[in-house]
Amino acid sequence: MGNWVEACAADDIDGEDLIRFDYDGHSYAIYRSPEDEYFATDGLCTHEQVHLEDGLVMGDTIECPKHNGVFNYKTGEAKGAPVCVNLKTYAVKVEGGSVFIDVGR
């Protein structure tokens, strides 16, 4: 059972970039890869709860704007100090030009 929520238009996100999406008291980050695939993670860094929206997307990674911690936004994997807790990831689909994420609740 999914709980798919429409987050934005596919074109709202530039390639190799992300946007913030808040829903039901929770903050998400939605990414568009250089290959025009879409991904979603929790919006807050697992280090100090800073939002990743101002972070830097490079290839398949997101760099936190605060202490430059790096995650793989496709898998959520924390790539090294100071981040050591993985980001939660969410399923994404694109339909009719809109991006949906499965918020799972």
Ligand code: FES
């Ligand atoms: S808050 Fe993200 S690396 Fe410290």
